[in-house]
Amino acid sequence: MPELSAKSSMLQASPIRKLAPHARAAEANGTNVIYLNIGQPDLPTPPEMIAALHHLPLTRLAYAPSEGLPETRDAWSAFFSSWDIDFAPDQILVTSGASEALTFILSIVAGGGDEVLVFEPCYTNYLSFAAQADVRLVPITLRVEDGYHFGSIDRLRACITPKTRAILLCNPSNPTGTVYTADELKAVAQVALENDLFVISDEVYREFVFDDGLIRSFTHFKDLAQRIIIIDSVSKRFNACGVRIGCMATQNREIIDVALRYCQARLSVPTAEQLMVVPMLENGRAYSERLCGEYERRRDAVFKGLAAIDGVIPNLSEGSFYTMTRLPIDSCEEFAVFLLRDFSLDGETVCLAPGEGFYVTDGLGVDEVRVAFMYDAETLGRAMKILGAAVGAYPGRLAPAKV
Numbered sequence: 062m063p064e065l066s067a068k069s070s071m072l073q074a075s076p077i078r079k080l081a082p083h084a085r086a087a088e089a090n091g092t093n094v095i096y097l098n099i100g101q102p103d104l105p106t107p108p109e110m111i112a113a114l115h116h117l118p119l120t121r122l123a124y125a126p127s128e129g130l131p132e133t134r135d136a137w138s139a140f141f142s143s144w145d146i147d148f149a150p151d152q153i154l155v156t157s158g159a160s161e162a163l164t165f166i167l168s169i170v171a172g173g174g175d176e177v178l179v180f181e182p183c184y185t186n187y188l189s190f191a192a193q194a195d196v197r198l199v200p201i202t203l204r205v206e207d208g209y210h211f212g213s214i215d216r217l218r219a220c221i222t223p224k225t226r227a228i229l230l231c232n233p234s235n236p237t238g239t240v241y242t243a244d245e246l247k248a249v250a251q252v253a254l255e256n257d258l259f260v261i262s263d264e265v266y267r268e269f270v271f272d273d274g275l276i277r278s279f280t281h282f283k284d285l286a287q288r289i290i291i292i293d294s295v296s297k298r299f300n301a302c303g304v305r306i307g308c309m310a311t312q313n314r315e316i317i318d319v320a321l322r323y324c325q326a327r328l329s330v331p332t333a334e335q336l337m338v339v340p341m342l343e344n345g346r347a348y349s350e351r352l353c354g355e356y357e358r359r360r361d362a363v364f365k366g367l368a369a370i371d372g373v374i375p376n377l378s379e380g381s382f383y384t385m386t387r388l389p390i391d392s393c394e395e396f397a398v399f400l401l402r403d404f405s406l407d408g409e410t411v412c413l414a415p416g417e418g419f420y421v422t423d424g425l426g427v428d429e430v431r432v433a434f435m436y437d438a439e440t441l442g443r444a445m446k447i448l449g450a451a452v453g454a455y456p457g458r459l460a461p462a463k464v
């Protein structure tokens with residue numbers, strides 16, 4: 062058989078989905094599995110969106126324009142302005158989720174082994190998007206002890222090489238829940254200016270900021286407007302991951318022109334789905350504010366539960382709907398299998414996302430897990446008790462560090 066490309070071997074299996082067979086087996090044995098591993102919102106998709114689906118004014122499902130339907134670009138523009146973000150419809154391209162926008166933009170700004178800085182742990186699919194675009198991700202490693210903040214601009218400067226083309230960040234962060242401080246964002250902006258870089262700001266969780274914290278969008282750096290590319294999506298903010306509508310927005314005309322060619326090559330984004338999202342984009346602010354309050358209650362339940370487990374370094378998520386944490390366990394991947402195969406408490410267990418897959422650097426994250434807040438606070442509290450009992454029962458538990 063002919064060999065497959067070298068690039069194809071660089072795509073990792075999703076660390077989030079690889080435990081699925083063990084979870085199915087646990088369920089087949091009658092154990093209730095609480096899925097903490099996946100960011101698939103549990104709350105219903107807004108009725109406005111479902112109503113729009115039922116009343117689509119379509120008699121023919123033709124290709125939509127490659128840049129997106131005018132109604133959908135207008136609606137994204139209205140959505141941005143409801144959050145004081147300025148993008149005209151012609152500065153927005155509708156994409157098949159944020160995922161497609163990320164795939165396009167990485168290969169537009171870099172390629173041929175060029176480097177893009179990223180904070181790790183990071184959204185795991187960045188690794189696959191970068192591999193597809195022939196981009197080398199250069200990680201700036203963050204630690205749970207620092208709340209996964211990087212703090213100093215020197216951390217960024219130290220990673221710049223002649224091959225660096227861009228800084229990619231997710232704010233608020235999946236997987237850590239970090240909301241970067243104003244000073245950290247300024248540091249990113251300054252390094253981008255000093256080194257002539259683009260900033261790709263993945264803001265799919267923009268409105269989910271807890272504790273009355275400020276929403277810190279990269280769009281507010283006006284002097285950087287030509288360098289900034291915003292990646293966005295309806296998936297999480299409107300509980301509509303399956304609708305697959307996202308966008309890329311930038312004031313940089315050259316990027317829009319080139320990205321449009323990528324869009325033309327894939328023809329279009331589904332017509333019906335583009336129409337479905339219009340009502341929520343135009344009028345969804347109150348909805349996502351309510352959601353944020355719910356995620357904050359869930360975050361509190363998870364934090365309280367984690368803090369009560371001996372030897373755990375809990376991390377107070379500041380936004381998104383995830384947290385990452387370190388467990389006193391030698392291998393969280395094996396521990397996650399143990400939880401599904403060998404452990405239950407009152408007929409229930411939990412499915413975790415092991416930390417390793419969120420790191421660019423091999424060998425990091427073995428003692429970390431990501432927890433998603435996709436159940437009500439009570440269930441999450443129960444899940445943390447199960448986790449605590451399992452940590453106590455696990456044979457690979459590490460001895461507490463000597464102080």
Ligand SMILES: Cc1ncc(COP(=O)(O)O)c(C=O)c1O
Pocket residue numbers: 100157158159160161184231235263265293294295296302305306307
């Ligand atoms: C940080 C981040 N970016 C992008 C995506 C992809 O979003 P979409 O469903 O819009 O493709 C996700 C999905 O989980 C994500 O967490």
